Amino acid sequence: MNRIRIVAILSLLFGFMLMLLPVDSFAKGELVYVVPIEKTVEKGLYSFLKRAVETAENENADAIIFEINTPGGAVDAATDIGKLLTSTNIKTVAFINNRALSAGAYISLNMDEIYMVKGGTIGSAAIIDQQGNTAGKKAESYWFAEMKNAAKHADRNPIYALAMADENVDLPEYGAEKGKLLTLTSEQAVEVKYAEGIVNNLDELLELLGYTEADVRPLEVSMAEKIARFITNPFVYSILLTIGFLGIVLELFSPGFGVSGFIGISALLLFFYGHLVAGLTGYETLILFITGLALILLELFISGGIVGILGFVAIISSLFLAADNVVHMGISLLIAIVVSILISILLIKVFGKKLRLFKKLILTDSTNTESGYVSNINRSELVGLDGYALTILRPSGTILIGNERIDAVSEGAFIDKGSKVKVVKAEGARIVVRARTNLDK
Template identity: 25%
Template sequence: MKKSSLFLIFLFCFPLFSAAQKVVVIKIDGAINPVSASFIHDGIAKANKEKARCLIIRLNTPGGLLKSTRTIVSDILVSTVPVVVYVSPSGAHAGSAGVFITLAAHIAAMAPGTNMGAAHPLNLTQQADSVMNEKATNDAAAFIRSIAEKRKRNLEWSENAVRNSLSITANEALKENVVDYIALNEIDLLNQIDGHSVELSSGSIILHTKGVKLEYVEMSVADKLLDFISNPDIAYVLLMLGMVGIYFELFNPGAILPGVVGVISLILAFFAMNTLPVNYAGLMLIIFALVLFLLEIKVVSYGILAIGGMVSLFLGSVMLFKSSSSLDMIRISTGIVVSVTIISTIFFLGIVVMGLRAQRRRTVTGLHILLGKTGAALSPLDPYGQLMVNGEVWIGESIKGKIKKGELVKIIKVKGLTLFVEPVEHTV
């Protein structure tokens, strides 16, 4: 009876024990933005709900939005589940925002051949206000000091990573007390952190991670799509593609495909820009550039409007996304900006040239093409009668007296359906 009771207790408790024998693993591979911040938040919530031993964040990022970084750091600091940030695989980099996230982890680790360091991306519109930039840098420096102090990591290096854009290898980071471990993979990492003491908001706990099951959690399809289009380069290309598509549809009604592609691209672009710090002055300059290109087609300015459109498009593209700090990795690739500007200018100037050529081309349709042509009188014109011109019968009126039947005439004027003619022998 006693054995049966113990067996029933084991069957009842086994699911509880097995549920706890896991470690949740999520991967961040790309820029830090609201999508990745939401994904990490959900990962922490899932690990907490399933009572996982810890959450591992595999990190490989060039940086991202400082606002999203603050959200991630805040979630990690208040997490009731130990969070392990693992810069992986070999060759990966935790840059700029990645430094904050790595330092904020309960346990920080790097794979061999990885590196970590802050970066100050040079934004073409950002050099003007050095005072505001210095204030933002001071704020970021204070932020990273508070993180390093809480996690008892190297304060001096942490601040220099922000102020002086220092970078560090995995071995150097371990030696300088920037990270806690160097691990070949997740299994090696779990074996090393087994028995590690972690300070949570609820108190200290000892990790038991040897032999636990790894549960890999991927982004949903919708999150992957949003993460992809949240790339400033992609959002910018979608915006331009949308504008060009709608332009084609407006000037070529019934084409359908350009309009459909344009509307979808614009919707995706605005959806992406909802997650990015958009500078509306830049957006207005891009729209103004499109207006100038359209006016160049309608108004002959000999390229002046097109040049204005090119300048407006370039400036708007450079200003499209604004950064609240020099640590924000939000900018459009210079190559893409230059390429789009040049292609758009050549495209619209090509349309202008074709329009001018069309205006100079001789008219080939309408009644005016009859001017100067010759025909024959089917009946006497005194002054009215019938004419044969290009195999067609017309009503004719002589402007040089009476014209005999069969006599050749030249068309001088067309009014309505009446041709005003004179005998061929009277023409000069």
């Protein structure tokens, strides 16, 4: 009887402990992350997607669904994202919710599966430079190979990926005869097996994939990452660099520290902030920049120019070290320096007399006689007056005329102290006297 009671009590305790354990202790549920890929593809997006993949890997997620709607962007950022997606063991799914063009098409092709909404498009992936022109042969050859390899990732026919990037590939049945890039509709993408299916929304996709009971966790871009994505855009950081250099140039010509210096330094610090958050650089580049700025300010107090040159080199070096693309940075710096110099000249030459700031920089007053300015004091009224020598004049000394002590020089000979003197000449502030004799009238 006692044994039965003991077994019953132990059974109750065991059952109570099982109730306290989480459900995952018995059977781990499926976990799916949903990650957006929106707007322009750049290095800031890569930083966000890297965080998303690492989060999913740490949580042992079953899949990551990337909701894509992008016109494309930087090739170097896209290739880094492609490597990131193909290196993870987690299932990756591209959900093209509108368009995946250019770099967006390349990113989609690097995923395990692709699904599209009705009316969605994928393709048009020509490589162009910052001026909007077709890139050189070497860059094109590299991009063609990347597009074909991306298609092969999921055993897709690479001819369509190549037609998206090379206008010389002839696919007239899909509207891509020679001279035109291939852009597939959702129906065409399914037909050529560049998409696994067409869905209306994310819920329908989850049902199709069998994740209706899964723990679906959206992973959004943080505010810091949004700022970083905006700043790391080459066009945006070119503007920031221009504002930064222009502000510093104007501040160097202004007395004290004013608004232009504050705006310039703030723009450059914002540039570094975006690249730090995006993971493109470290704090060492920021330290190098601050050191260069300090050296330039020190040059204002130390003559020679060497310290200022070292400061300028340190600032330029820090900007190149922070950049992910040396060519883009070189172009941006050239634009920033030229524009800041031209605007500085324009402001000084054209608006200098009108702007309050430049009234402190430019001398507008003239020191002429009409304005009451004189180069020296002329004491011509003293000529002919008599006085006494307060000191020996040999030849200079001090005389007394009336109650006024005056510095004077003798006409030639020494004049003893206490002798009578007469002013014979006044050359500006130089008073010439001679000893007075009884013969003088």
